[in-house]
Amino acid sequence: MKIDSLDKINDTAKEFVSIMGEHKVFVFYGSMGAGKTTFITALCKELGVTDVISSPTFAIVNEYETVSGNSIYHFDFYRINKVEEAFDFGYEDYFYSGNLCFIEWPEKVADLIPDNAVKVFITEKEDGSREIECQGIS
Numbered sequence: 564m565k566i567d568s569l570d571k572i573n574d575t576a577k578e579f580v581s582i583m584g585e586h587k588v589f590v591f592y593g594s595m596g597a598g599k600t601t602f603i604t605a606l607c608k609e610l611g612v613t614d615v616i617s618s619p620t621f622a623i624v625n626e627y628e629t630v631s632g633n634s635i636y637h638f639d640f641y642r643i644n645k646v647e648e649a650f651d652f653g654y655e656d657y658f659y660s661g662n663l664c665f666i667e668w669p670e671k672v673a674d675l676i677p678d679n680a681v682k683v684f685i686t687e688k689e690d691g692s693r694e695i696e697c698q699g700i701s
Contacts, residue, residue: 564578564579564694564695564696564697565692565693565694565695566598566602566692566693566695567692568691568692569601572601572602572605573605573608573609575602575605575695576602576605576606576608576609577609579606579609579695579697580606580609580610582697582700583681583700584700586679586680586681586699586700587661587662587663587664588658588663588664588666588676588677588679588680588681589663589664589665589666589680589681589683590666590669590676590680590681590682590683591603591665591666591667591669591683591685592669592670592682592683592684592685593684593685593686593687594687596687597685597686597687597693598685598687598693599667599685600618600639600667602685602693602695603616603637603665603667604616606665607627607635607637607665610629610635610663611629611630611631611633612627612628612629612630612635613628613629613630614627614628616637618639618667619637619638619639620639620641620642621642623638623639623640623642623643623648623649623652624636624637624638624639624652624657625637633662633663634660634662634663635662635663635664635665636657636660636662636663636664636665637664637665637667638657638664638665638666638667639667639668640666640667640668640669640671640672641667641668641671643671643672646671646672646674646675649672649675654672654675658675658676658677659677666680679699680699681697681698681699681700682697682698682699683695683696683697684696684697684698
């Protein structure tokens with residue numbers, strides 16, 4: 564999948580949602596500024612979130628509700644210093660809730676990520692476009 568420009572991001576989000584299947588936990592890898600939060604925002608909108616969507620950098624987790632009443636959890640582990648911090652807010656309740664979880668900076672809590680999580684790699688190309696590669700979606 565590719566995001567050619569920001570005005571095409573919703574098309575890519577729609578394509579991504581169409582292949583998500585029954586998967587619930589998605590971990591997003593990419594360098595700072597690669598567009599992880601921007602893409603997750605587009606995914607949430609495509610999934611029917613009407614709340615204001617923002618990076619949970621300081622809160623670690625944001626909960627959004629879709630128009631159908633489902634919850635989506637959006638994590639940003641960039642600012643945690645030790646994995647124990649994830650235990651403090653009860654990560655298991657989120658990761659194993661059966662609700663969608665979108666996780667940025669999963670490498671900070673690698674040992675806690677469910678084995679069946681879909682890995683999403685976002686790479687910024689020289690022309691400013693983004694390449695999205697998924698592992699774990701059949």
